[in-house]
């Protein structure tokens with residue numbers, strides 16, 4: 190009983206911390222954990238293909254994963270981290286200010302989140318009177334993220350915030366939760382994105398959702414997270430009954446191990462929130478769970494007509510559900 194009380198108190202503290210987190214972040218109109226594009230001078234901040242830098246590009250469409258960032262508020266630091274949707278072997282990357290001798294100098298790179306470097310990875314995001322934002326490293330409010338022809342840099346900013354420092358921050362989180370029955374809030378994860386796999390060296394490229402608060406998620410009804418069209422639906426020995434939906438925003442999401450085949454057929458349109466199947470344990474699965482993954486452009490190797498999944502372009506789906514706190518199973 191004592192243990193249960195302790196767990197309950199711990200849960201309440203987590204909930205309190207989470208709501209504080211979001212409330213504090215929302216004062217600027219930004220929802221902590223949401224997915225955003227950052228635009229300055231009509232061009233979007235872009236993570237370059239070599240994964241090590243950030244530039245400002247007009248060419249790539251703004252639905253590209255390289256132009257989407259998760260803004261996460263850290264209440265203990267009172268500042269934001271700017272995560273890229275890109276990851277390397279499931280390891281998160283953040284926007285990072287280049288430093289020399291521990292002083293912020295110029296330019297932006299994209300680094301693995303660990304080791305944590307507060308001077309380089311924490312930002313204040315300040316809303317300006319025109320609705321745009323100034324983004325300054327927490328360690329130095331006299332400089333700000335700047336749009337320049339050669340890419341994003343960090344420059345000294347004066348009292349007047351010139352247009353090169355003014356960023357438009359637009360939310361692109363428009364997904365709904367993947368379970369639709371009222372009261373179903375399955376958020377317990379057995380394998381997070383990036384979890385090491387038992388066999389082989391590659392990492393887990395999706396979320397394995399195993400339970401809700403009161404028990405198993407057997408039979409839970411699943412819905413499409415956004416508008417799109419069915420890319421594939423079928424059965425395979427590994428994925429079991431599965432459906433892959435190409436969303437209109439460019440991403441492809443897959444739901445694996447379903448109880449039965451989906452009622453939706455290949456190429457048919459699906460609406461956000463529309464019923465697509467039920468949680469099962471078909472295929473290579475050891476218990477009732479939903480494997481949900483999210484792929485960027487090039488979901489399938491050899492184009493969209495081959496069913497071999499291109500795991501190298503999978504991204505963590507969790508940031509698309511900023512209101513949901515996924516917890517790992519103990």
Ligand SMILES: [Zn+2]
Pocket residue numbers: 380393395396397480481
């Ligand atoms: Zn999985």
